[in-house]
Amino acid sequence: MxxxxxxxxxxxxxxxxxxxxxxxxxxxxxxxxxxxxxxxxxxxxxxxxxxxxxxxxxxxxxxxxxxxxxxxxxxxxxxxxxxxxxxxxxxxxxxxxxxxxxxxxxxxxxxxxxxxxxxxxxxxxxxxxxxxxxxxxxxxxxxxxxxxxxxxxxxxxxxxxxxxxxxxxxxxxxxxxxxxxxxxxxxxxxxxxxxxxxxxxxxxxxxxxxxxxxxxxxxxxxxxxxxxxxxxxxxxxxxxxxxxxxxxxxxEEIDDVERQLITGIAHDKNEAKITLTSVPDQPGAVSAIFEPLAAANINVDMIIQNIAHNHGSTDVTFTVPSADLARSLEALNQARETIGFAELVHDTRVAKVSVVGVGMRSHAGVASTMFTTLGKRGINIQAISTSEIKVSVLIHEDETELAVRMLHTAYGLDAADAAA
Amino acid sequence: MxxxxxxxxxxxxxxxxxxxxxxxxxxxxxxxxxxxxxxxxxxxxxxxxxxxxxxxxxxxxxxxxxxxxxxxxxxxxxxxxxxxxxxxxxxxxxxxxxxxxxxxxxxxxxxxxxxxxxxxxxxxxxxxxxxxxxxxxxxxxxxxxxxxxxxxxxxxxxxxxxxxxxxxxxxxxxxxxxxxxxxxxxxxxxxxxxxxxxxxxxxxxxxxxxxxxxxxxxxxxxxxxxxxxxxxxxxxxxxxxxxxxxxxxxxEEIDDVERQLITGIAHDKNEAKITLTSVPDQPGAVSAIFEPLAAANINVDMIIQNIAHNHGSTDVTFTVPSADLARSLEALNQARETIGFAELVHDTRVAKVSVVGVGMRSHAGVASTMFTTLGKRGINIQAISTSEIKVSVLIHEDETELAVRMLHTAYGLDAADAAA
The missing domain is CATH 3.40.1160.10 (Acetylglutamate kinase-like)
Structure with missing residues (x-):
């Protein structure tokens, strides 16, 4: 029973x-x-x-x-x-x-x-x-x-x-x-x-x-x-x-025979990318950006801070859920004085593609396989984030399906490749 | 408050x-x-x-x-x-x-x-x-x-x-x-x-x-x-x-000035009349009729037992809710041997008309006014039942509206007759 x-x-x-x-x-x-x-x-x-x-x-x-x-x-x-x-x-x-x-x-x-x-x-x-x-x-x-x-x-x-x-x-x-x-x-x-x-x-x-x-x-x-x-x-x-x-x-319930390096490929088109240009490259600048977003209860996902320009400023790029884009832009514009950015640019035509698998804990090279696979087909990576069991990249929305198919094949997940 | x-x-x-x-x-x-x-x-x-x-x-x-x-x-x-x-x-x-x-x-x-x-x-x-x-x-x-x-x-x-x-x-x-x-x-x-x-x-x-x-x-x-x-x-x-x-x-909240002899006239067309003919006129005969109905959880309302015929039998008439008529007939037919009736007759084209008022407790003549009023217009009374504050009669369904109007006028309830 x-x-x-x-x-x-x-x-x-x-x-x-x-x-x-x-x-x-x-x-x-x-x-x-x-x-x-x-x-x-x-x-x-x-x-x-x-x-x-x-x-x-x-x-x-x-x-x-x-x-x-x-x-x-x-x-x-x-x-x-x-x-x-x-x-x-x-x-x-x-x-x-x-x-x-x-x-x-x-x-x-x-x-x-x-x-x-x-x-x-x-x-x-x-x-x-x-x-x-x-x-x-x-x-x-x-x-x-x-x-x-x-x-x-x-x-x-x-x-x-x-x-x-x-x-x-x-x-x-x-x-x-x-x-x-x-x-x-x-x-x-x-x-x-x-x-x-x-x-x-x-x-x-x-x-x-x-x-x-x-x-x-x-x-x-x-x-x-x-x-x-x-x-x-x-x-x-x-x-x-x-x-x-x-x-x-x-x-612990998944034995070594069953274990794959990568378990699955996920994608999410409900992200929007925001870039602030010419932010002063000084302590406190980044927290000036993310504090007003946190106060508005908006989850920021991928963050990239570019290398500083010569004249002591930098560009900061990050993603938020598309549904929160308007509120995010409003919050940032209201904090414009404090942050001191030049331009506020956004792009909703982006997608996040992720490869997920507990197997990558014990294997190097997962991320580089991903970058190589996408690079071969000329897919530009706009941002990267990683966790212990996941690598995510931000790409142009139009390339989502192509990227998912390429990665599914590259990691040996296609049905004919795998054991039953 | x-x-x-x-x-x-x-x-x-x-x-x-x-x-x-x-x-x-x-x-x-x-x-x-x-x-x-x-x-x-x-x-x-x-x-x-x-x-x-x-x-x-x-x-x-x-x-x-x-x-x-x-x-x-x-x-x-x-x-x-x-x-x-x-x-x-x-x-x-x-x-x-x-x-x-x-x-x-x-x-x-x-x-x-x-x-x-x-x-x-x-x-x-x-x-x-x-x-x-x-x-x-x-x-x-x-x-x-x-x-x-x-x-x-x-x-x-x-x-x-x-x-x-x-x-x-x-x-x-x-x-x-x-x-x-x-x-x-x-x-x-x-x-x-x-x-x-x-x-x-x-x-x-x-x-x-x-x-x-x-x-x-x-x-x-x-x-x-x-x-x-x-x-x-x-x-x-x-x-x-x-x-x-x-x-x-x-x-006690209604004072003498407000009190009317009759408060209202009600009618109900959802009754059906059942008559059993030639029931033996002997002790226990009536309970033989109503026991099977009670067992079937059917409420019997007006009951008339006619005067005994010469040959020691009588007719018994009563009403039940129309919705219970089929079940009532079934219960009575099943008890036919015990009851010993000759015929089972029913009529759904009947209506009960009632005059209601606490005032009748202290006034005689309410029922006779009712019978006289209906009799004048040739309305035949098929059964009568009374309580302390109510007199009900069973009449042909087609005469319901006529009877209600006659009684409403006879007891002085019409709007022009009454104090505001």
Whole structure:
């Protein structure tokens, strides 16, 4: 017997027919002898509808009341799935966030889970009931409804799995796993059988939108084995424990044979490049630039400070999320006197391409392979940043697909090159 | 300063524009110096949508999970009204059924309120906040969501008013008060300024669908002053304490000048008449008829046992709700051997017309006026039943409107006849 958490997204809950399919999928796991808790999202479109009501009621809505409104979406689907499971002959009951409870802080609309009480849940599951838990919601210390922010149901599922010491947390999504890169760009991209938490964090944060980033961080901290699976729920779908998806695990679970130098190639076109020209080359100049951006809560990513010009000034280039570009320019212009730059130049036609892999920790030459590969095709590198398990470059947006394809081949990731 | 409960139905909550109008109406009461709790229904149509989901998921849905699903409708509107009130500059917060809590029994989908804890509510209102409370929902002793049955928000409002010792419970509805009879039948029907709980119970249970019957019974028990008002919420609407609607009060609050012999005329076409012919005229015969109906949970209303025939048998006639007719006939046919009737005859083309008024307690002749008035126009009376404050007759359905008009005039209820 295994204890598993199964998580289904909004597409899987969109209408009673689909909820019935989910119930059938859960039933198979129960009949295989497993203890199961299911975490559900709201019906596709429902959260948008409820958020729309709140915004229409007031652009400055109270996040505490917003949480009361939007938490209703998952409440509805959890009750409906419990009904559908019972109709399929599977004992089941819903456990709302406040009933377990799932304790969170009071950062309404973006709360973080503190702890989950599982005594009642364990008793119910031991008695043979499937527990159906609405994702996305919790309870603050002063007894109010909280929600975790968009995509928060992934985090709910991982937190429930950690609390009930589940053997596995299966996340059913629109994709059937995590790939070496975006299969729409590289048809020969391979589904990964396993990926480490660290790699998944880097792949997710640079654009592989399979799981909410926070849920991966939590899984890493709590050592929860997370599996990404296709939400295709027909009777002929393979059982989840036969590994049809991608398992996200600790590095120690990946043995040397499986380990690749590079696990995947990610890209992100939602970056914008900003350059300040002729900034005085003196102590404090750089902090004068980044302080106003930090004050505006804008995340600066890649930073390059060019070699000083002869006349004691320098150019500073960095990237910010495209969505924050206008606010960034405004903040910098307001600080123009303090910073003392000549010109403020920006470019949204850039993309960040990253190669990710825990294997590079023990191998030199990853970065130089990247630069050589791109250089051969005349792709100009505008900025570089590196971490222990990632090398990223900033290039012209138009060259994104070309760069991803070249790198996918160069690191031996194409399907025909790799072991199954 | 008065403490008041304001209750708004689904039509008033159907969309943000209307919720904003409700907020404006609440704001006027707050600015007049009142402490206010608001009880809200779900958006019009929302409960039907959620009930539809449950039925689609399983015709035999678990009522505990049904309650989880349908309670979401009022949760949504309570959060939205709190946001709209804040946007109008009125401090407000929502209190869900489980947060106060509103304790109920565990008769899911038709629960009854036991008690309501009001300490937190009182503190919040004393601090100047409007409390927004979802109607229809509560919490069972084992910590699960319950709902009160359709129309239950009226009962929630009265129960909250009783618990917080409110001076008044204002129920905003699609009509602007309780009338002497249905104004669609009698254009000269008058709006009543006051009506007693007992009269309202009789008027509601025989067809004047303004308030859920249970809420009136609770108001009577708890001596809550209930006011029925139009939900028209424009700025020119009169303040609620200037009595534009109908106040439902104890008999002692209606002085002799105001008291009418008859308060109103009600009618109900949802009755069906059943006659069993040639039933043995012997002890136990009648209970043999009504036991199987009671076992099937069918309410029998008017009963007539005719004078015994010469050959020791009798005919028994009674009415049941039209919706229960098929089940009634089935139950009686199954008990045919035991009862020993010759024929089972039914007629759905009947109507019950009732005259209601506490004044008849001290006046004889009310029933005879009724019979004489109907007899003059050749309206045949098929059955009669009476209570302390009501006389009902069963007539042919086609004569309903005629009978109501004749009686309305005969008892001096027409607008031109009466004092303002």
């Amino acid at each position: 295994a204890r598993i958490v199964m998580k289904f997204g909004g597409t899987s809950m969109a209408g009673i027919e689909r909820i019935r399919s989910v119930a059938a999928r859960v039933k198979r796991e129960v009949e295989a002898g497993n203890q199961v808790a299911v975490v559900v999202s709201a019906m596709a479109g429902e959260t948008d509808r409820l958020v729309g009501f709140c915004r229409e009621a007031s652009s400055l809505y109270d996040p505490r009341e917003y949480d009361v409104v939007v938490a209703a979406g998952e409440q509805i689907t959890s009750g409906l799935l419990a009904i559908a499971l019972q109709a399929a002959g599977v004992p089941a009951r819903s456990w709302l966030g406040w009933q377990l409870p799932i304790h969170t802080d009071d950062a309404h609309a973006k709360a973080r889970i503190g702890s989950i009480e599982v005594d009642a849940l364990n008793a119910s599951m031991a008695a043979g009931e499937v527990a159906v838990i609405p994702g996305f919601q919790g309870l603050s210390d002063d007894g109010r409804v909280t929600t975790l922010g968009r995509g928060g149901s992934d985090t709910s599922a991982v937190a429930v799995a950690a609390a009930m010491k589940a053997d596995r947390c299966d996340i059913y999504t629109d994709v059937d796993g995590v790939y070496t890169t975006d299969p729409r760009i590289v048809p020969r991209a391979r589904k990964l059988n396993k990926v480490t938490y660290e790699e998944m964090l880097e792949l997710a944060s640079v654009g592989a939108k399979v799981l909410q980033t926070r849920s991966v961080g939590l899984a890493m901290k709590e050592q929860v084995r997370v599996q990404v699976l296709s939400s295709f729920t027909g009777p002929e779908a393979p059982m989840a424990d036969t590994l049809p998806g991608t398992m996200i695990v600790g590095e | 008065a403490r008041i409960v304001m209750k708004f139905g689904g039509t008033s909550m159907a969309g943000i524009e209307r919720i904003r109008s409700v907020a404006a109406r609440v704001k006027r009461e707050v600015e007049a110096g009142n402490q206010v709790a608001v009880v809200v229904s779900a958006m019009a149509g929302e409960t039907d949508r959620l009930v539809g989901f449950c039925r689609e998921a399983s015709s035999l849905y678990d009522p505990r999970e049904y309650d989880v699903v349908v309670a979401a409708g009022e949760q949504i509107t309570s959060g939205l009204l709190a946001i709209a009130l804040q946007a109008a500059g009125v401090p407000a917060r929502s209190w869900l059924g489980w947060q106060l809590p509103i304790h109920t029994d565990d008769a899911h989908a038709k629960a009854r309120i036991g008690s309501i804890e009001v300490d937190a509510l009182n503190a919040s209102m004393a601090a100047g906040e409007v409390a927004v409370i979802p109607g229809f929902q509560g919490l069972s002793d084992d910590g699960r969501v319950t709902t009160l049955g359709r129309g239950g928000s009226d009962t929630s409002a009265v129960a909250v008013a009783a618990a917080m010792k409110a001076d008044r419970c204002d129920i905003y509805t699609d009509v602007d008060g309780v009338y002497t009879t249905d104004p669609r039948i009698v254009p000269r029907a008058r709006k009543l300024n006051k009506v007693t709980y007992e009269e309202m119970l009789e008027l509601a249970s025989v067809g004047a669908k303004v308030l859920q019957t249970r809420s009136v019974g609770l108001a009577m028990k708890e001596q809550v002053r209930v006011q029925v008002l139009s939900s028209f919420t424009g700025p020119e609407a009169p303040m609620a304490d200037t009595l534009p609607g109908t106040m439902i009060v104890g008999e």
